Amino acid sequence: MTALPGTPTPPPPLAGGPGGADALRPLLDTVLDALRTGTAARGGPLPAGGPHTVTARVHTALGDVLPDRGTGDHEALRTLVHTLAAGAADPADPLCAAHLHCPPLAVAVAADLAASALNPSLDSWDQAPAASAIEALVTRTLATELYATPHADALVTTGGTEANQLALLLARERHGPGLTVLHGANAHHSIPRAAWLLGLAPAVAIPTPAGTLDPARLTETLDRTPGPVLVTATAGTTDAGLIDPLETIAGLCHHHGAELHIDAAYGGLLALSPRHRHKLAGLTRAHSLTVDLHKLGWQPVAAGLLAVPDTALLAPLAHQADYLNAPDDTEAGLPDLLGRSLRTTRRPDALKIAATLRSLGRDGLIRLIDRTCDLAHQLARLLEAHPRFELHAPPTISTVLFRPTPADDTRLATLRRTLLLDGTAVLGRATAHGRLWLKATLLNPHTTAGDLDTLVTLLEGSTHR
Numbered sequence: 001m002t003a004l005p006g007t008p009t010p011p012p013p014l015a016g017g018p019g020g021a022d023a024l025r026p027l028l029d030t031v032l033d034a035l036r037t038g039t040a041a042r043g044g045p046l047p048a049g050g051p052h053t054v055t056a057r058v059h060t061a062l063g064d065v066l067p068d069r070g071t072g073d074h075e076a077l078r079t080l081v082h083t084l085a086a087g088a089a090d091p092a093d094p095l096c097a098a099h100l101h102c103p104p105l106a107v108a109v110a111a112d113l114a115a116s117a118l119n120p121s122l123d124s125w126d127q128a129p130a131a132s133a134i135e136a137l138v139t140r141t142l143a144t145e146l147y148a149t150p151h152a153d154a155l156v157t158t159g160g161t162e163a164n165q166l167a168l169l170l171a172r173e174r175h176g177p178g179l180t181v182l183h184g185a186n187a188h189h190s191i192p193r194a195a196w197l198l199g200l201a202p203a204v205a206i207p208t209p210a211g212t213l214d215p216a217r218l219t220e221t222l223d224r225t226p227g228p229v230l231v232t233a234t235a236g237t238t239d240a241g242l243i244d245p246l247e248t249i250a251g252l253c254h255h256h257g258a259e260l261h262i263d264a265a266y267g268g269l270l271a272l273s274p275r276h277r278h279k280l281a282g283l284t285r286a287h288s289l290t291v292d293l294h295k296l297g298w299q300p301v302a303a304g305l306l307a308v309p310d311t312a313l314l315a316p317l318a319h320q321a322d323y324l325n326a327p328d329d330t331e332a333g334l335p336d337l338l339g340r341s342l343r344t345t346r347r348p349d350a351l352k353i354a355a356t357l358r359s360l361g362r363d364g365l366i367r368l369i370d371r372t373c374d375l376a377h378q379l380a381r382l383l384e385a386h387p388r389f390e391l392h393a394p395p396t397i398s399t400v401l402f403r404p405t406p407a408d409d410t411r412l413a414t415l416r417r418t419l420l421l422d423g424t425a426v427l428g429r430a431t432a433h434g435r436l437w438l439k440a441t442l443l444n445p446h447t448t449a450g451d452l453d454t455l456v457t458l459l460e461g462s463t464h465r
Contacts, residue, residue, distance in 0.1 A: 012073070015117035024117065030077045038085025045096035047087045048423030054087045089426055094444055094451035095458070098428035100238065100266055100292075102443040104300040111355035112300050115348045123344045124324040125335045131348035132335055138350040138357070143307045146271060146291070147284050153311035154291075155340055156349050157304035160265030161190040163290035166306045166317075166342065167261040168194045168230065170288065173316035174259075175228035182206060182221055183232040184213035184244065188263055191232050211237065211432060213244040215252060222256040229258040235280055236266025236295075239430035239439070240392070241399030243267055247282030260285065265292040265304070267397050272362065273369045279396065287313070293353055295443065296369055296398075303349050314339065368445045372398050375442045379452050388460055392437050401430055401437040404463040409436040415462055425458055 013023035047054050061083040070076070090096055092103035120128035122135060135156060143152035157163040168191075172179050181203040183191045192203040204225070206217050213233055222229065231253050233244040246262060253260040262283060268291030270276040271283065283289065293303035308314060318339040320327070325336040338344075360368070376395040383402045384391040392401035403412060412429075416438060419425040428439035440455070 016119065020117055027073055027077060028113075030074045031081050034078045034081035035085050038082040038088070039090065041082070041086040042088065042090070042423070044423045045093035045426050046089050046420060046423045048421070050421040058083055058087060092444060092446070093426075094447040095424065095455055096426040097440045097442055097444070097455075098426045100295045100441055100443070102295055102298050103446075104294075105298045105356055105359075107359045108299050108352040108356050111352040115351045120348050121345045122337055122340070122348060123346065124337060128337075128348060131351060132337055134354050135340075135348065135350035136335075138354045139305065141357075142291075142305060142353075146268065146289055146307045147309040149309040151310045151312070152307065153314060154305045154307040155314065155317075156346075157306055157341075158302040159294065159304040160188060160263060160290050160292050161193075162342075163265070163292075163304050163306035164188065164190045164232070164261070164263055165194040165197065167232075167288040167290065168198055168200070169342075170308075170313060170316055171228075171230045171259055171261065172198055172200060175230075178228065180204065180225055180227075180229050181232065182218070182225065182229060182258075184208040184234060186211055186213065186237045186239070186242065186244075187232055187234050188238055188265070191263065211240055211242045213249060215245060215248045218249060218252055222252060222258060227257060229256070230261060231258050232261045232263060233286075235262055235264035235268060235270075235283065236397055238266070239399075240401055240432060241266060241395060241397040241441070243279050243396055245282075246280060247285075250282045250285035254285075259287045261288045261290075262286040263290045265290045266295050269293070269296045269365070269369060270397065273366050275370055276373060276397075284309070293356075296372065297353070297356070297365075298368065298443075298445075299349075299352055299356065303353055317342070371445045372442060375445075375447050375452070376400050376440075378449060379440060379442065379455070382452055382456050386456065386460075388463065389456075392432055398442045400440045400442070401432060402440070403435070403437050404459065407463065412436050412438065415459075419458075419462060424462075425455065 014020055015024055061079055091101045120131040122128045122132055125132055139154040139156060140152065143154040146152065155166065157166065168181060177199060179200055181191065181195045181200060183203055183205060185205045186208040195203040204221065206213060206221055208214065218231065231249065233246055233249045235243045235246060250260055264283065267280065268289060271280050289307040291305045291307060293299040294301045297303060321338065325338050330336045376398040379400050380391055380395055383389040388405055390403045390405050413436060416427055416429055419427060428441060430437050430439045
């Protein structure tokens with residue numbers, strides 16, 4: 001390449017264009033090597049030493065974040081990716097099971113690389129011609145898996161929090177600012193937060209002593225709450241993976257003239273499985289549904305959906321900006337994308353979902369879902385049969401709550417932090433029936449029976465050391 005006058009070195013290579021693939025290839029080798037060495041250096045599900053140790057290692061590795069002279073692509077990638085992997089909580093490790101944080105499929109990550117390289121933005125068709133068509137196909141296909149209606153549709157979101165906020169926004173636009181939101185105390189925190197952000201009255205939390213929304217308590221609340229009302233139910237609680245009695249709740253909403261939104265971020269994809277879809281009876285009666293594919297869909301973050309039974313319900317999101325969707329362009333046939341999100345610039349997250357759906361097919365996804373749920377039941381049986389552990393309840397999806405015995409809440413919390421600081425296991429915590437429990441959320445379909453035995457043995461040793 002001939003340097004321009006006054007330019008001693010050419011600009012760095014781009015990821016797109018005719019030379020993009022050739023520029024990326026050697027860099028990918030460096031990235032993959034650094035991922036490998038960083039994972040080996042970590043040696044477990046979490047880096048040992050806790051926050052101060054990890055932060056010190058990062059400071060030492062990076063040094064001057066903005067040096068006067070750059071180190072070059074390969075050194076920068078080698079250092080940063082190795083440091084990231086060495087300091088990661090790796091959801092692909094079978095002993096990393098604290099959160100609804102799945103290990104992403106390789107095919108989805110590879111598709112995400114292409115999305116980053118080409119960098120389409122789905123706020124106007126001329127920035128994302130193919131990506132916008134892919135998104136339309138994927139969202140409508142998944143929406144029809146959830147709703148058996150002619151014009152079902154879905155929006156791609158950053159996850160359950162954004163999808164829940166959109167659901168409340170759409171309900172507010174239908175019914176006005178006097179809308180009252182009712183939710184179980186088991187609901188995700190994004191529900192009351194969305195009511196606050198949207199200027200609605202504080203959302204009303206209904207006690208859920210058994211962990212799910214009680215129809216009798218809901219009826220009492222509906223009887224004394226003037227309309228309009230939006231009830232939000234949950235299909236897969238964050239703490240225990242429980243599913244509200246959706247069919248009964250939908251009937252109560254219909255009887256009282258209330259609308260229903262179901263946060264199925266965790267459990268929504270059970271609808272694909274013949275073995276598990278009965279748990280979601282009543283799901284299709286909701287006015288809107290939240291589903292996350294970065295939970296039981298094995299996608300890199302972010303991959304959320306808000307699904308509705310008819311695309312007309314999304315009309316309040318319509319927005320016009322001349323530089324993105326001028327009326328004459330829309331009339332001439334250029335797709336209007338601004339009403340597909342509250343965001344303007346946004347990535348083509350549907351691409352990785354489309355690659356996964358095409359690669360695995362329906363049967364492949366069902367096998368992953370069923371296997372993951374089976375693993376949770378295996379762990380529950382191990383713990384229930386063990387004299388030194390107490391199982392809270394059989395799992396509904398893939399979350400298992402348990403306690404070592406004997407142990408008070410303080411000792412249990414300390415045990416969890418000790419495992420984290422040692423880097424040996426990543427378990428969550430949840431409060432149920434007035435007590436603290438350890439939480440294992442199994443989302444790794446590569447986990448084996450031997451891995452579960454290892455976890456139980458590690459916990460047994462840690463509890464009594």
